Amino acid sequence: MKRLIKNGQCLVDGHLQVRDLLIVDGKIAKISQHITAATPVDQIVDAQGLFMSPGLVDLHVHLREPGQTDKETVKTGSLAAAHGGYTTIAAMPNVIPAPDTPERMRDMLVLNQRDGAVHLVQYATITTARGGDELVDMPGLKDAGAFAFSNDGNGVQTAGTMYQAMIQAARLNMAVVAHAEDDSLTYGGVMHEGSVSKRLGLPGIPSVSETAQVARDVALAAATGAHYHVCHVSSAATVQVIRAAKAAGVNVTCEVSPHHLLLSDEKITRDNAMLKMNPPLGSEQDRQALIAGLLDGTIDVIATDHAPHTDAEKAQSMLKAPFGITGSETAFAMLYTKFVKSGLFSLAQLINWMSVSPAELFGLNAGKLTEGQSADIALFDLTTPFTIHSDDFLSKGHNSPFIGEQVLGKTVRTIVSGTDAYLSKD
Ligand SMILES: NC(=O)N[C@@H](CC(=O)O)C(=O)O
Numbered sequence: 001m002k003r004l005i006k007n008g009q010c011l012v013d014g015h016l017q018v019r020d021l022l023i024v025d026g027k028i029a030k031i032s033q034h035i036t037a038a039t040p041v042d043q044i045v046d047a048q049g050l051f052m053s054p055g056l057v058d059l060h061v062h063l064r065e066p067g068q069t070d071k072e073t074v075k076t077g078s079l080a081a082a083h084g085g086y087t088t089i090a091a092m093p094n095v096i097p098a099p100d101t102p103e104r105m106r107d108m109l110v111l112n113q114r115d116g117a118v119h120l121v122q123y124a125t126i127t128t129a130r131g132g133d134e135l136v137d138m139p140g141l142k143d144a145g146a147f148a149f150s151n152d153g154n155g156v157q158t159a160g161t162m163y164q165a166m167i168q169a170a171r172l173n174m175a176v177v178a179h180a181e182d183d184s185l186t187y188g189g190v191m192h193e194g195s196v197s198k199r200l201g202l203p204g205i206p207s208v209s210e211t212a213q214v215a216r217d218v219a220l221a222a223a224t225g226a227h228y229h230v231c232h233v234s235s236a237a238t239v240q241v242i243r244a245a246k247a248a249g250v251n252v253t254c255e256v257s258p259h260h261l262l263l264s265d266e267k268i269t270r271d272n273a274m275l276k277m278n279p280p281l282g283s284e285q286d287r288q289a290l291i292a293g294l295l296d297g298t299i300d301v302i303a304t305d306h307a308p309h310t311d312a313e314k315a316q317s318m319l320k321a322p323f324g325i326t327g328s329e330t331a332f333a334m335l336y337t338k339f340v341k342s343g344l345f346s347l348a349q350l351i352n353w354m355s356v357s358p359a360e361l362f363g364l365n366a367g368k369l370t371e372g373q374s375a376d377i378a379l380f381d382l383t384t385p386f387t388i389h390s391d392d393f394l395s396k397g398h399n400s401p402f403i404g405e406q407v408l409g410k411t412v413r414t415i416v417s418g419t420d421a422y423l424s425k426d
């Protein structure tokens with residue numbers, strides 16, 4: 001099977017340049033200014049005027065299968081990712097049952113392989129059923145094919161448990177990917193604790209619940225040498241802890257979500273569960289610190305934390321609704337529109353944070369358009385405005401605060417191993 005993509009706009013040394021790209025048997029056979037197929041090709045894709053990017057890489061998605069297939073499935077969640085231009089995603093283990101044994105991991109991988117529309121890697125838990133202090137069989141889970149270890153959805157509450165997990169992870173050369181949240185500091189809150197939560201009379205979550213646990217964990221990472229990756233960093237103080245740890249040579253990396261870059265608690269003007277997620281939207285000062293953290297290299301990656309829930313659940317008060325919003329299908333367009341068009345980020349920086357850097361940090365075979373590489377490619381239209389409609393979502397979740405936004409950066413086609421995983425209807 002041979003496909004030739006003609007006249008795509010590619011990032012070359014940070015600048016857009018026109019390129020042709022030849023795909024043979026799922027791999028990039030050639031990329032150059034002008035390719036005339038010596039032998040006939042099966043298909044020519046006209047990419048005139050489109051941005052041709054390495055497929056995006058998302059280190060943090062929730063696919064809900066098994067256990068909560070009314071919210072999402074491997075199929076719908078991975079199709080949603082493809083719709084967002086993602087070609088590789090990492091699935092969090094807060095499914096039921098959780099992949100916390102080698103056998104469950106193997107079952108999970110069979111399901112992912114069968115139903116995944118994009119490349120899909122799978123986190124194992126750190127502890128049994130993502131709680132308590134019983135460590136999983138980490139070598140067994142690595143052998144079974146786990147990508148990394150995470151209790152995402154919950155923090156590991158006991159320092160000694162995290163310490164033992166990091167000792168083993170370091171030995172296995174695997175990352176510990178942490179949802180940082182000290183449960184003794186959250187006080188049943190539903191949004192960021194600050195002037196807005198006080199004005200609305202809603203219980204607040206102090207941001208120190210995140211920062212305190214990250215501070216503990218960077219000390220443990222320093223002591224063990226493990227690769228410690230912090231999920232969805234949300235506060236200025238946490239950014240500062242990670243900045244200092246990196247300066248001290250600790251093996252720490254971290255991600256920020258699009259919503260923490262785009263929104264702050266000032267956007268919460270009433271009880272609105274579409275703006276309820278964990279960690280919560282921080283203050284405007286936190287948001288500015290996250291942007292600064294990306295720009296100075298403290299924050300390595302943008303990951304969506306795509307967290308679908310049912311319409312009925314999210315129609316409830318913030319006091320009752322589950323934490324989480326979707327992100328796969330809106331991330332690129334929102335970030336491109338708000339940050340690249342405004343000149344704050346370059347397109348090359350955005351693609352670095354959304355594709356190159358996550359691939360490099362986790363040794364994923366992705367994030368570049370080079371000969372011999374798997375043909376994982378996203379084609380985006382950067383010039384035609386469109387409105388984000390929930391009817392267009394392939395996710396089962398419609399819980400996005402970005403519905404109704406007018407944006408640029410529509411995904412036209414997403415190619416995974418040479419084959420279309422998403423193709424726009426218009
Ligand atoms: N982020 C969220 O608000 N929710 C996530 C869990 C998580 O990533 O912590 C979920 O699974 O719904």
Ligand SMILES: [Zn+2]
Nearest residue numbers: 152153179231
């Ligand atoms: Zn989390």
